[in-house]
Amino acid sequence: MSTLRFHAIKETFNRPVIDVKEAERRSEVFGKNVFNNGAMRQYLTKDSYKSVQDAVENGSKINRNVADHISTGMKEWAISKGATHYTHWFQPLTGTTAEKHDAFFETTDDGGAIEKFGGGQLVQQEPDASSFPNGGIRNTFEARGYTAWDPTSPAFIYGTTLCIPTVFVAYTGEALDNKTPLLRALQSIDQAATAVAKYFDKNVTKVNPTLGWEQEYFLIDRALAKSRPDINLTGRTLLGHASAKGQQLDDHYFGSITRRVLDYMRDLENECMLLGIPVKTRHNEVAPNQFELAPIFEETNLAVDHNSLLMDVMAKVADRHEFKVLFHEKPFAGVNGSGKHNNWSLATSTGINLLQPGSTPMKNLQFLTFFINTIKAVNDYEELLRASIASASNDHRLGANEAPPAIISVFIGSQLTNVLDELEKVKNGKLSPEDKTDLKLNVVGKIPEILLDNTDRNRTSPFAFTGNKFEFRAVGSTANCAKPMTVLNAIVAKQLIDFKVEVDTLIKDKKMKKDDAIFNVLKGYIKDSKRIRFEGDGYGDAWEKEAKKRKLSNNKTTPEALKAQIFKSTIELYESLGIMSKVEIEARHEIEVEEYAMRIQIEGRVLGDIARNHVIPTSIRYQNLLIENVQGLKDIYGKSFKKYAKEQMNLIEAISNHIETINKGITDMINERKKANGIDNAEKKAFAYCDNVKPYFDEIRYHCDKLELLVDDEIWPLTKYRELLFTR
Ligand code: ADP
Ligand code: MG
DSSP: OOHHHHHHHHHHHTOOOOOOOOOSOHHHHTTTTBOOHHHHHHHSOHHHHHHHHHHHHHOOOOOHHHHHHHHHHHHHHHHHTTOOEEEEEBOBTTSSOBOOEEESEEEOTTSOEEEOOOHHHHHEEOOOOTTSOOTTOSOTTTOOOEEEEOTTSOOEEETTEEEEEEEEEOTTSOBOBSHHHHHHHHHHHHHHHHHHHTTTOTTOOOEEEEEEEEEEEEEEEHHHHHTOHHHHHHSSOSOOOOOSSOSTTOOSTTOOOOHHHHHHHHHHHHHHHHTTOOEEEEEEOSSTTEEEEEEOOEEHHHHHHHHHHHHHHHHHHHHHTTEEEEOOSOSSTTSOOOBEEEEEEEEETTSOBTTSOOSSHHHHHHHHHHHHHHHHHHHHTHHHHHHTTOOTTGGGTTTSTTSOOSSOOEEOOHHHHHHHHHHTTOOSSOOOHHHHHHIIIIIGGGOOSOOHHHHTOOOSOSEEEOSSSEEEOOOBTTOOTHHHHHHHHHHHHHHHHHHHHHHHHHHHHSOOOHHHHHHHHHHHHHHHTGGGBOOSOOOHHHHHHHHHHTTOOOOOSHHHHHGGGGSHHHHHHHHHHTSOOHHHHHHHHHHHHHHHHHHHHHHHHHHHHHIIIIIHHHHHHHHHHHHHHHHHHHHHHGGGGHHHHHHHHHHHHHHHHHHHHHHHHHHHHHHHHHHHHTOOSHHHHHHHIIIIITHHHHHHHHHHHHHHHHSOGGGOOSOOHHHHHHOO
C-alpha cells in the first residue's frame, strides 16, 4: 500500500488552527530585538556610540578599546533580552547563512562562572569553517578563514542568540563570502556617484544604493512536501503530472488569503517586526499556493542581510504552521515560477533619490545623468549581469511562462523613450543659448514627475525602469541578493567614473559649460546603448532573432552564462575598483560551476531512484492486476475473451512500453553521469552535466507522468500535483 501518500493527505485534514497573537502596534515592536540606535544610546557610552555611527557613516575603523566597551554594552543588552549565546553570522558561498553559537558563559578561577563577551569576540572570530566552498583559495592545511564584524548591519537577537553580522575572509585577505565584495562594490558606487552628484549639488557627501526585494515563494503542507523525496532533496518536483486545474483561471492572483496561510503570514510578520525587517506587502501570486512578501526598501547591505535572514525565518515559522516553504525558482512544472525582483536606486545624503524625475530642468538633468549611465552600464556588462543571476534552479525560470527571458534588456516606457530620442539629437560641441533653452523647456523640462503608472505595464522585461527605480526582475527566488547587487553597483560605479572623466575633459579641454558637456556625453551614451533598450514582449523567436542581430547575449544555461564571470573585461572591472582580485574571481567561478554540476548530479540520482523504486514497481503491480483480470476473462469467455479484455491488454502493453523507455533513459543517464564524473576540469564537468545528463530528465519524466495517468490512484505512491498545490 502506498501508505505514505495517504497518511500525509490524511494528516492535512485536521490541521489545528494556530493561534497567532496579533502584535501590539507595529511601530512599537519594530526592531525590538535589534541593537539599533535606540538600544545603543541606552547601552553604550557616548564615545562608543559615536564611534559606531562614524563606522557606519564614514567607514572608519573602531579601535580595540572602544570595541571592548561596545561588546560589554551589547552583551548587557542581549542578556536583558534573554540571549544566552552569540554567533558571528555570515554568508558563505553556499548562498545560505551560517552561524556557530558560543555561550556568553565563562568559568572563573574560583570555580564560579560569569557571562563574558569581550571586544575580541565581537570584532573577530575563527569559526572552524574549513568545509565551506572556497574554490581552492584557502588551503585548509595552512590557514583558516576568519569572520570580522560588519558594524554597518546592526546585531540582532534571533531566538536566544545574539547574531553579529560579519564578513568571512581568508587570512590572506581573499573574500570567502558574498558580503565582502558587496561591501566593496557599495563603497565604489558611493564614491563614484557622490562625485557625479556634486555636479548638481555640492552638499552631497554620500550616496547610498537602495534595495527593495520582492520575495516570492510557495507554501506546501509539510506532510505532503515530506512525502515527496524530490521536494525533500532538491526543493522541486522532478516528476508529477499536471493537475487538471492549474493557474488557468487566474483565481489565485491577489485572491483572498486563506485562514491558515494568513496565520502563517501574520506570525512571520510579527517575527520580522522584532528583527527590524520592514516587511509591508503580502499577497497571493499567480500560481496556486504561491505568495509574495515585500519590504520597505533599505540601504543595500542591510536589505541583503534582511533578505537572507528572512528566508531563514520563513522556513522556521513554516515549521510551526506545518508548512514547508519552497524557494526554488520552479518547484512545479507548468505553473509559474518564483523570482525575487530587486528594486534598486541611489539615495543621497541630502535625501534625494537620484532616479526620481524632478520638477525642474536641472533636477531632471541630474535624473537623466544617473538614468542614462545606468542604462549604459547594463549595456556594456549585460552578460555579467546575466551571470550574476545564473543558477541551476533559475535556468528553469528564465524564459518560462511569465518570467523574464535569458536575454538582458532594459525597458523604460514610451515617455522616456521619447525623451532619449530627442536628446540624441543634441548637437556635438557647445550648445547655443537657444538650443539650450529649447532642450530644457521641451525635452528635459517635460519629463513628468510621476511616471509610475506608465512604466509598470511591461511585466516581462528583465530590467525595467519603474518610475523612480530600476527593477532587476530576472533575479531568482533562491538567490542571495548580494550577487546581483555586487554586479549592478560595480558596473554603475565604473560607468559613473568614466562619465566624470569624460565630462571633466570636455569642460577643461574644450572649455565647455558643465551642462553642455553633460548633454554631449549623455548623447553619446544614448547612441551607444541603444541595442539594450527593448520595449516589446520578451518572448518568442522574434525577440531572440532581433537580440542576436543586436549582438546581445542569450545564455540559456548556467555554465554558459557563468563564463562572463571570468571575462577579461570582468577581471579588469573588479580589479580597477578593488572589489575582487583575479584569484578571488576565478575561485568564485569555480565554486559556481562545481555547485551547478553537483545540483544536476543530485537531481539525476533522485530522479533515477524515484523512477526505478517508486514508479516502475507500482506500475508493475498495477500491470499484474490487469494481467490477472485478463486471465480471468479468458477463463470465463474462452476464445472470445479479447472482446472484453482489449482495453486491459492495450494498457498492459502501454505500461510495458513506458517502463522500457524509462529504464533505458535511466541507464543512459547513469552512463553519462559516469562520464561526466570522470572529468577533472570543473567547468567542463558542468557543461557535461548540462548538455549530456540533464536532457534525460524531461524524457524520463514524460513517461513517468504518463504512467501516473494510467495507474490506479489507490496505489500511486507519489503525492500528486493537485494535492500539493490545492491543499490549503
Ligand atoms: P510592485 O513592483 O509590486 O508594483 P512597488 O513598485 O510599489 O511594487 O514596490 C516594489 C518594491 O520596490 C518594494 O519593496 C519597495 O520597497 C521597493 N522600492 C520602492 N522605491 C524604491 C527605491 N527608491 N529604491 C529601492 N527600492 C524601492
Ligand atoms: Mg515589482
